[in-house]
Amino acid sequence: MSSAFDPNIQNYSTEAKIVATLERISEAFRVLLWNQSKEHGLSPLQVQLLIFLHYHSLEKCTVSYLAKEFNVAKPTISDTVKILERKELISKEHSSVDTRSFVIQLTAKGSQLAAQTSSFSQPVQQPLDQLTSEQKEHLLDSLLTVIQELNAAGIITVQRMCFSCAHYQKQPDGKHYCNLLQKLLAQSELRVDCEEHQAA
Numbered sequence: 001m002s003s004a005f006d007p008n009i010q011n012y013s014t015e016a017k018i019v020a021t022l023e024r025i026s027e028a029f030r031v032l033l034w035n036q037s038k039e040h041g042l043s044p045l046q047v048q049l050l051i052f053l054h055y056h057s058l059e060k061c062t063v064s065y066l067a068k069e070f071n072v073a074k075p076t077i078s079d080t081v082k083i084l085e086r087k088e089l090i091s092k093e094h095s096s097v098d099t100r101s102f103v104i105q106l107t108a109k110g111s112q113l114a115a116q117t118s119s120f121s122q123p124v125q126q127p128l129d130q131l132t133s134e135q136k137e138h139l140l141d142s143l144l145t146v147i148q149e150l151n152a153a154g155i156i157t158v159q160r161m162c163f164s165c166a167h168y169q170k171q172p173d174g175k176h177y178c179n180l181l182q183k184l185l186a187q188s189e190l191r192v193d194c195e196e197h198q199a200a
């Protein structure tokens with residue numbers, strides 16, 4: 001079976017070269033996240049959780065949602081939540097109806113740390129600034145298509161982007177339209193993580 005990591009395959013396969021490239025970029029994310037985590041005495045998952053809680057609405061801040069978001073088991077999230085609570089970075093807000101269920105909130109200290117650590121990806125963003133607007137739009141479109149296919153294959157579980165949204169409509173001329181916002185979306189306006197996303 002051929003592998004995208006075989007340099008001989010890469011010599012004639014653009015797809016294999018792209019896969020190898022994406023793997024290098026994912027490695028860059030892993031290293032940057034790891035460095036940021038070490039600096040603050042946290043695990044990479046703890047940092048990811050803080051950042052997610054900082055930028056998403058409360059209804060997404062539950063153990064079940066976070067387990068799906070990060071592709072880990074619920075007990076792993078529960079353990080991470082316990083540690084972050086001990087460090088006074090998060091607190092639990094219990095439901096008045098069912099005291100066993102709760103949403104997770106950042107404390108002021110957690111919020112400050114989340115804002116600080118969320119810049120860990122800056123070194124990946126910097127080279128993108130050198131691309132032209134057209135190159136960025138093509139790249140975004142291609143990556144969204146890849147993510148959509150991975151989502152359809154069940155590899156990426158949670159998606160909040162336009163292509164997987166019930167409000168999204170591709171026009172006959174190929175343009176993008178959002179039925180909720182009731183407007184055409186330029187290529188650069190397509191969202192990757194939309195708060196109003198509704199699973200199609």
Ligand code: SF4
Nearest residue numbers: 162165167168178194
């Ligand atoms: S609601 Fe958000 S994700 Fe859905 S189509 Fe509109 S902009 Fe895109």
